[in-house]
Amino acid sequence: MSRSNLLAFIALSSLIIACNKPDDTSITPADTDTDTDTDTDTDTDTDTDTDTDTDTDTDTDTDTDTDTDTDTDTDTEPTGDLDGDGFTIDDGDCDDANPDAYPGAPEVWYDGVDQDCGADSDYDQDADGYDDASGGGADCDDLDAATYPGAADVDGDGVDNDCDGRDAGSVPVDLLLPGDLVITEVMQNSLAVDDSVGEWFEIYNPGLVAVNLDGLSVSDLGADRFVVSGALIVEPMSYAVFAVNGDPALNGGVTADYVFADMALGNGDDELVLSGAVDIDVLVWDGGPAFPDPNGATMSLEPTATDAASNDVGANWCSGYTAFGAGDYGTPGVANPSCFDVDADADGVTVAEGDCDDFDPAAYPGAPEVWYDGVDQDCSGGSDFDQDADGADSPADCDDLDPTVFPGAPDPAGDGVDQDCDGSDGFVDDDGDGFSIGSGDCDDADPAVYPGAPEVFGDGVDQDCDGVDDTPTLATASPGDLVITEIFNDAVGSDTDKEWFEVYNASAVGLDLEGMVISDLGTDSLTVTASVIIPAGGYVVFGGSAGGAPAAYPLAGMALGNGDDELVLSYDGVEFDRVVWDGGPLFPDGEGAALSLSADHTDAVSNDDGANWCQPLATFADGFGSPGVANEVCTVPTDADGDGVFTPLDCDDADPAVFPG
Numbered sequence: 194m195s196r197s198n199l200l201a202f203i204a205l206s207s208l209i210i211a212c213n214k215p216d217d218t219s220i221t222p223a224d225t226d227t228d229t230d231t232d233t234d235t236d237t238d239t240d241t242d243t244d245t246d247t248d249t250d251t252d253t254d255t256d257t258d259t260d261t262d263t264d265t266d267t268d269t270e271p272t273g274d275l276d277g278d279g280f281t282i283d284d285g286d287c288d289d290a291n292p293d294a295y296p297g298a299p300e301v302w303y304d305g306v307d308q309d310c311g312a313d314s315d316y317d318q319d320a321d322g323y324d325d326a327s328g329g330g331a332d333c334d335d336l337d338a339a340t341y342p343g344a345a346d347v348d349g350d351g352v353d354n355d356c357d358g359r360d361a362g363s364v365p366v367d368l369l370l371p372g373d374l375v376i377t378e379v380m381q382n383s384l385a386v387d388d389s390v391g392e393w394f395e396i397y398n399p400g401l402v403a404v405n406l407d408g409l410s411v412s413d414l415g416a417d418r419f420v421v422s423g424a425l426i427v428e429p430m431s432y433a434v435f436a437v438n439g440d441p442a443l444n445g446g447v448t449a450d451y452v453f454a455d456m457a458l459g460n461g462d463d464e465l466v467l468s469g470a471v472d473i474d475v476l477v478w479d480g481g482p483a484f485p486d487p488n489g490a491t492m493s494l495e496p497t498a499t500d501a502a503s504n505d506v507g508a509n510w511c512s513g514y515t516a517f518g519a520g521d522y523g524t525p526g527v528a529n530p531s532c533f534d535v536d537a538d539a540d541g542v543t544v545a546e547g548d549c550d551d552f553d554p555a556a557y558p559g560a561p562e563v564w565y566d567g568v569d570q571d572c573s574g575g576s577d578f579d580q581d582a583d584g585a586d587s588p589a590d591c592d593d594l595d596p597t598v599f600p601g602a603p604d605p606a607g608d609g610v611d612q613d614c615d616g617s618d619g620f621v622d623d624d625g626d627g628f629s630i631g632s633g634d635c636d637d638a639d640p641a642v643y644p645g646a647p648e649v650f651g652d653g654v655d656q657d658c659d660g661v662d663d664t665p666t667l668a669t670a671s672p673g674d675l676v677i678t679e680i681f682n683d684a685v686g687s688d689t690d691k692e693w694f695e696v697y698n699a700s701a702v703g704l705d706l707e708g709m710v711i712s713d714l715g716t717d718s719l720t721v722t723a724s725v726i727i728p729a730g731g732y733v734v735f736g737g738s739a740g741g742a743p744a745a746y747p748l749a750g751m752a753l754g755n756g757d758d759e760l761v762l763s764y765d766g767v768e769f770d771r772v773v774w775d776g777g778p779l780f781p782d783g784e785g786a787a788l789s790l791s792a793d794h795t796d797a798v799s800n801d802d803g804a805n806w807c808q809p810l811a812t813f814a815d816g817f818g819s820p821g822v823a824n825e826v827c828t829v830p831t832d833a834d835g836d837g838v839f840t841p842l843d844c845d846d847a848d849p850a851v852f853p854g
Contacts, residue, residue: 285310302335303327331356363405363426366469372501374409374467375399376476377432377494378513378523381458384489385519386445392458393436393447394465395525397499398427406433406451410468414477417456425451434525446518447525461486474501483507487552490514491523495532511544512537512552547572590614600627633658648703665704665726667764673797674700675709675762675769678732678790679809681742681818682753682774685785692753693736693744694760695820697795698727711735711751713759714773719750734820741814743821756782770797779803783842784853787818791827808842817842 273281280286280295287310288294298308302318303325313320316328316335323341324330333356334340346354346361355361358368375397383391398404406425412418427433436449437456458465461480467473478484478492484507485492491513498509511532513523524530533545542548542557549572550556560570564580565587578586578593585599591614592598604613604621611618617631628634628643635658636642646656655661679695682688698704706725712718725746727733736744753760756776762769774780774788780803781788789809790800799805807827811819819825831846832839838852845851 287312363403364400365405366408366421366473369404369469369471369473371471371473373398373400374404374427374473375494375499375501375504376465376467376474377499377504378525378529379458379465379476379478379492380447380490380521380523380525381463381492382460382486382488383445383521385521386443388457388460390438390443391445391447391521393434393444393449393525394458396427396433396435396467398429398431398433399499401429403428408469410466411435411453411456412466412468413456413459413464414466415464419453419455421451432526432528441518445521450526474504476504478510479507484510485512485550487512487522489521490552491521491525493523493529493532496529497531512550514551549574665702667704667706667708667767670700670704670764670767670769672767672769674698674704675706675727676790676795676797676800677760677762677770677772678795678800678824679787679818679820680753680760680772680774681736681740681787681816681820682758683755683782683784683786684740684815688752688755690737690739691741691815692748692751693734693740693742693820694748694753695732695734696727696762698729698731698733699796701729703728703731706733706746708764709769710761710763711748712761712763713751713754714761715759717751719748721746732821732823736820741816741820742818755784770800772800774806775803780806781808781839783808783817783838785816786842787816787820789818789824789827792824793826795824808839 274286275289276286276292276294278286278292278295278298280289282289285296286294287296287307291306294306294308294310296310298310300307300309300311300315303316305315305328307313307315314324314328316324316330317332318325318335319332319338319340321332321338321341321344323332323335325332325335331342332340333353337352339345340352340354340356342356344354344356346352346357353365364373376394377397378395380391380393382388385391396406404427406421406427407423409421409425410418411421425433433450434447435451435453436444436447437453438444439449439452441448459480462478463480464478465474465476467475480486492510493513494504495509495511498504498506503509509532513529514535514537515524515530516522517525534543535551536543536548537551538548538554538556540548540554540557544551547558548556549558549569553568556568556570556572558572560572562569562571562573562577565578567577569575569577575582576586579590580587580593581590581596581598583590583596583599583602587593590599591611598610598612598614600614602612602614604611604615604618606618609618613622615622615627615629615632617629621637622629622634623637624634624640624642626634626640626643626646628637630637633644634642635644635655639654642654642656642658644658646658648656676697676699677694678697681691681693684691696706704727706721706727707723709721710718711721723746725733733745734742735746735748736742737748738744754776757774758776759771759773761771774782776782786808788806791805791807794800794802794805805827809817809819809825811817811825813820832843833846834843834849834851836843836849836852840846843852
């Protein structure tokens with residue numbers, strides 16, 4: 194076979210093998226594919242063999258093969274609603290494995306899940322193009338589309354639009370440091386108008402940047418406090434005036450930048466505290482000894498001392514002397530005049546020259562001193578009650594004209610002078626309690642023993658030096674010495690551990706109630722097994738641990754009936770007092786209110802009469818009552834609306850539909 198015929202044969206054989214290869218029926222196509230293959234092979238072989246012999250053979254082979262293969266495979270891709278949320282992928286479901294994710298679903302912001310398939314950031318709720326910090330972004334208010342890094346910031350509106358930590362053009366209160374604001378003037382005692390409308394104070398911004406006072410806390414060191422609400426811009430080196438009344442026609446002529454409530458400026462000593470994240474300025478004035486104490490004029494800070502350290506020093510303050518408005522003195526909203534170059538009272542001496550009260554022409558250095566009137570006329574700075582300048586004020590100084598006589602001075606015995614003011618001549622106070630043997634100290638080695646000292650009952654020591662140890666015993670008490678004055682038998686809700694009653698000591702001496710028997714006329718009874726001291730004229734409460742009354746001894750084993758019941762106090766067969774109440778007809782009966790014996794009938798006879806008892810107006814933690822202290826005088830209760838509930842328990846005795854329960 195010639196070489197060309199051999200090559201044609203190999204090509205044809207390969208084609209036949211490929212066409213006859215069996216399909217693998219174990220494979221299921223996954224796609225719907227339609228394949229049409231048309232193969233046309235045209236082979237033309239021309240073989241010419243020439244032999245050296247005389248035969249000439251010519252072979253011409255022409256093969257034309259046409260193969261057409263058509264394969265159609267059908268495989269269906271899943272197109273259903275896999276998560277059952279009513280949306281397929283074809284419908285736009287962006288997560289067909291999550292039934293909470295589909296077009297229009299409620300979006301849960303900041304959880305990293307695109308519930309509504311909106312293809313937007315889950316950390317950009319206001320759609321301003323900036324993520325919230327929870328998503329690693331810097332949008333400081335993701336509910337305001339006008340607030341984001343780089344946004345236009347409206348100056349002084351109190352909103353940080355560009356998220357740089359401050360409102361444009363002003364510093365917020367929370368970024369202020371101590372000394373960034375200074376209190377420079379205080380009108381705490383107006384004369385032209387009443388203090389209730391005339392009080393005001395002034396704040397100074399000593400910095401070079403405007404300050405927004407929105408959120409500034411202003412308080413004293415007690416309970417007074419208010420917080421500035423709304424933008425209040427104080428420009429650099431400018432002032433803001435805070436007034437209790439904003440009408441210049443009523444407040445003495447002050448133009449207020451802010452009107453406050455819940456704050457009163459003490460005419461004597463008081464405080465003002467300005468706070469943001471820290472205390473910015475604290476001013477504490479003392480009503481006279483160090484700070485000025487004017488009437489009808491401000492406390493005015495020296496203008497060269499307008500910092501938060503200098504305004505702590507009383508010497509840097511003076512009384513305002515510039516008239517304004519209705520006639521008081523001060524400079525609200527502008528710089529103060531100097532404290533040191535004025536002679537407001539025309540006494541010939543300025544403040545700088547030492548005038549300690551430039552509103553009183555009788556007060557200046559070297560003026561005649563009028564002792565004991567509380568005024569330092571000579572501006573010496575010393576006490577007006579220490580004429581002999583020995584450091585001890587009268588009347589403790591028993592001779593204020595002799596500087597050798599004062600409490601604690603050396604007292605030579607027998608010279609006829611009580612130099613140490615202990616009431617005796619020359620006797621030493623060995624225990625330092627202020628009394629010597631010569632002045633009646635019955636034990637000068639015990640500082641707790643002296644005339645008038647508090648007596649410790651029953652300790653065997655005569656602390657008050659009255660000659661006897663006050664050892665009260667119930668064995669010496671008489672009927673009527675103890676009086677039941679208040680009974681809380683019906684708490685609101687459960688009575689458990691909330692019931693109590695009060696006992697009054699009507700005798701002239703203190704008593705120890707240890708051993709007293711508390712009982713009713715049935716089977717309830719308990720004995721006081723510990724020392725319970727009740728002073729003469731004092732009160733003690735017996736009650737449960739859960740009540741709001743100051744119980745000195747628990748009521749274990751006793752229950753106080755909500756209706757009728759009894760209480761009996763006795764010791765060793767002697768009955769001191771008993772009360773029998775009836776639950777309503779004669780005695781008061783109200784839930785959450787004690788039975789209170791009128792303060793003008795605190796004896797063991799009067800408390801037998803229900804007419805002397807009432808429901809109290811005073812309140813304590815669990816209701817109405819005054820446990821441990823004197824009761825009020827009972828007034829006649831009324832039931833004007835006829836709803837069956839008497840005052841004070843009926844909060845509207847004109848409306849029969851309004852009553853407890």
